[in-house]
Amino acid sequence: MASIFGLLGIARDGIAVQSAALHVTGQNITNANTPGYVRRSAQIETWGAGRDTAGSSIFAGVHRNFDEFARARVWSDAGDLGAATARQSALSQVESRLAPSSGGISERFGALLASFTTLAENSQDTTARTTVLTRAQEFAASLSDAAGQVESGRAILLSKAQNTAQEVGDRLDKIAALNRRIATSGENGEGSAALRDERDVLVREVAERVGAHAIEAANGTVSLHVNGITLLDGEMVSRIEVTGSPGVNASVTITRPGGNTIDATNRFTGGILGGLLEARDQDLTAISAELDQFAFDAGTRINTLHAAGFGLDGVSGRPLFSFSGSPAGAAQSMALDPGMIGRPERLAASSTATGVPARSDNAVLLSQVANTPLPSGATLTERLSSFFGNLGSKTAGAERERALREEAQHQSETLLSSATGVSLDEEMVNLTQFQRAFEASTRVLQAADELLKTLIQEIR
Amino acid sequence: MRITDDIRSTFAMVAGQRAGGRLQEASLRANSGLQVDAPSDDPAAYAERVRMDLELSSLRAQKTAASRAEGDAALAEGQLASAADVLVRARQIATQLANGSVDAATRTGLVAEARHLRETLHAIANARGAQGYLFSGSATNVQPFDTAGVFVGNDDPVEIAIGSSARLRVNASGANAFTAAGGRDLFADFTAFENALAANDVTAIRTAIGHFDDGERQVTRARGDVGLVVERLQATSDVLGMTADKVTASRASLVEGDAARLYSEFADARSAYERSLSISRELLSISAVDKR
Numbered sequence A: 001m002a003s004i005f006g007l008l009g010i011a012r013d014g015i016a017v018q019s020a021a022l023h024v025t026g027q028n029i030t031n032a033n034t035p036g037y038v039r040r041s042a043q044i045e046t047w048g049a050g051r052d053t054a055g056s057s058i059f060a061g062v063h064r065n066f067d068e069f070a071r072a073r074v075w076s077d078a079g080d081l082g083a084a085t086a087r088q089s090a091l092s093q094v095e096s097r098l099a100p101s102s103g104g105i106s107e108r109f110g111a112l113l114a115s116f117t118t119l120a121e122n123s124q125d126t127t128a129r130t131t132v133l134t135r136a137q138e139f140a141a142s143l144s145d146a147a148g149q150v151e152s153g154r155a156i157l158l159s160k161a162q163n164t165a166q167e168v169g170d171r172l173d174k175i176a177a178l179n180r181r182i183a184t185s186g187e188n189g190e191g192s193a194a195l196r197d198e199r200d201v202l203v204r205e206v207a208e209r210v211g212a213h214a215i216e217a218a219n220g221t222v223s224l225h226v227n228g229i230t231l232l233d234g235e236m237v238s239r240i241e242v243t244g245s246p247g248v249n250a251s252v253t254i255t256r257p258g259g260n261t262i263d264a265t266n267r268f269t270g271g272i273l274g275g276l277l278e279a280r281d282q283d284l285t286a287i288s289a290e291l292d293q294f295a296f297d298a299g300t301r302i303n304t305l306h307a308a309g310f311g312l313d314g315v316s317g318r319p320l321f322s323f324s325g326s327p328a329g330a331a332q333s334m335a336l337d338p339g340m341i342g343r344p345e346r347l348a349a350s351s352t353a354t355g356v357p358a359r360s361d362n363a364v365l366l367s368q369v370a371n372t373p374l375p376s377g378a379t380l381t382e383r384l385s386s387f388f389g390n391l392g393s394k395t396a397g398a399e400r401e402r403a404l405r406e407e408a409q410h411q412s413e414t415l416l417s418s419a420t421g422v423s424l425d426e427e428m429v430n431l432t433q434f435q436r437a438f439e440a441s442t443r444v445l446q447a448a449d450e451l452l453k454t455l456i457q458e459i460r
Numbered sequence B: 001m002r003i004t005d006d007i008r009s010t011f012a013m014v015a016g017q018r019a020g021g022r023l024q025e026a027s028l029r030a031n032s033g034l035q036v037d038a039p040s041d042d043p044a045a046y047a048e049r050v051r052m053d054l055e056l057s058s059l060r061a062q063k064t065a066a067s068r069a070e071g072d073a074a075l076a077e078g079q080l081a082s083a084a085d086v087l088v089r090a091r092q093i094a095t096q097l098a099n100g101s102v103d104a105a106t107r108t109g110l111v112a113e114a115r116h117l118r119e120t121l122h123a124i125a126n127a128r129g130a131q132g133y134l135f136s137g138s139a140t141n142v143q144p145f146d147t148a149g150v151f152v153g154n155d156d157p158v159e160i161a162i163g164s165s166a167r168l169r170v171n172a173s174g175a176n177a178f179t180a181a182g183g184r185d186l187f188a189d190f191t192a193f194e195n196a197l198a199a200n201d202v203t204a205i206r207t208a209i210g211h212f213d214d215g216e217r218q219v220t221r222a223r224g225d226v227g228l229v230v231e232r233l234q235a236t237s238d239v240l241g242m243t244a245d246k247v248t249a250s251r252a253s254l255v256e257g258d259a260a261r262l263y264s265e266f267a268d269a270r271s272a273y274e275r276s277l278s279i280s281r282e283l284l285s286i287s288a289v290d291k292r
Helices: A004-030 A068-098 A105-121 A126-185 A190-210 A271-308 A361-367 A380-420 A424-459 B005-032 B043-098 B104-125 B174-178 B186-199 B202-255 B259-285
Strands: A040-046 A057-064 A213-216 A222-226 A229-233 A239-245 A248-255 A261-263 B159-162 B166-169
Touching: A004 A040, A004 A057, A004 A424, A057 A190, A068 A126, A068 A190, A068 A213, A068 A271, A068 A380, A105 A126, A105 A361, A105 A380, A105 B043, A105 B159, A126 A190, A126 A222, A126 A229, A126 A239, A126 A248, A126 A271, A190 A213, A190 A222, A190 A271, A239 A271, A248 A271, A271 A361, A271 A380, A361 B159, A380 B005, A380 B043, B005 B259, B043 B104, B043 B159, B043 B174, B043 B186, B043 B202, B104 B174, B104 B186, B166 B202, B174 B202, B186 B202
Parallel strands: none
Antiparallel strands: A040 A057, A213 A222, A222 A229, A239 A248, A248 A261, B159 B166
């Protein structure tokens, strides 16, 4: 049966519940811009029968409004975007170095061919000969520089991959510690919710770096996996290490908590790490190989023609360039042959010993070397334009991929935020609602107090 | 779908970044005037640009070489014209002396002139141009005819490149013009003529007339050959120039953007960016916080 004291209890409960709800609202407002914060909502229930405040309200706890599906999408998309961004960034940098606005390989090659044309018109002119040697040196340097840029790019990517592995290791340690605290704090309670928020941020950072996906256990701990490789299981952390050396593909090894080490290179295809390794060991390797092939073909062709001709001293058989004996490393090693340095008279413009000094048919052939077919059928011009076309296609493709992944990430972030984010407009409504309810509860308290006073005065 | 503050602010940020990115790209294009500046801008166009740049470099160098070679070729043609005149005069002298009607003083003068004509022909045959001796073949650093008129040069070609695979001989053939390789050894004919004059051998003098006729035709043929080279060099230079202009125009249409269009795109991008900032400002200022 309802009583005045019951009314007091109801008012008391109302004040306590609305006060707790205001606390939750205040917490949401305060953390509206906290990264990773998941919106809380107050769970308010009604007391059932069996107590004198039956029908009163009770604060049942704080609910953390997270959407598991949206969260998993965000983590997955973060990994894809991380990989695409890492690859696009690497290719853009290489592209800007290999195709500068001036002084690049194609400009130097064209200048060398033009110098042969000038030499053919006046092959005994020392200035024309010296110019050919200068242009040849510049062409060789442009190839060597380009190869050096690609190789230093690979070194930088390896260093970044190693840093990324280190960053992942640091975060896994923190997640393991949070797992332990979450498991012991229990499912409910604000302490657990805040820990989960903090852990979700770290898991997302790991996903961005290695494309990991997470599985939550019944006790609230998460395990992280990458293509079947377990990085973290509860508090058990595996170590990631990236190793590599110039000219060799990088390898990723996992050391399990028990000490076993496995080669997991083929598993790490996502995330920033996957993007860096793909850029280093596939894209830049292919670019380097194509550059080397062009350098080898150009050097071989020019040397063959040059060696068939005669210098002003009537001697033949001299190469113009020196480089590696096979395509591998040809670009990096390309240089003016030491025997030609400072010796313009040795340039073989004539096809016969008796034709010097003015016979220039060999210089004509050298000037037209770009358009004579190679054994493969293509010409040096086609090879060079194809090289830059392929470089551009790779880079443009990587940019399109990055833009696509960025859009997907933005959409998944929007979905997640819609489910878990704080809307200040909503909180303002809640604030008004709970504040009014609090005020109403205090009125109930006042009314109950006045009733009691009246009753006591009547009894006296 | 719930619209949270994070969604609104992210939307504003992303919209601003995209509009800003487009503005940046448009300003770069408007500044440089290029729409294909990097391989990734348009891979196929950039590959074509590389090919065109190589072709342009080659065309310009070939045009310059052709223009320079034309100088010596024209000079050789002029020298051969003078050589033909020498032979015509030598024939005239031979004709006068062959009919036996000249007096002794005139004869003495004509004999002296004949000797002078040989010296003139010798000087012509050893003429130099910008690249060395005109009629020594590829041995342009060696005087082709010694004092006795013996040819010590060669008939090797000096060539320039034309296009991607053709070549053009640009030097005159001294061998064909002045030696038996072309039909007559002109200096030997002059020697025989001088000997005939010294011996007053009328028969030999009459024979020299025919030799000088043949020699004049020989030199004229050689002059025609060089004249053809000059014409071909002029035509080649013109064609190379026109081809270079066409390739330049093609390259420009491929690589360069229309200045007015690029500026218009930049102006549009700037307006879009300003609009984006304004909308973002409006969007972020609307809040129930202010209405409480």
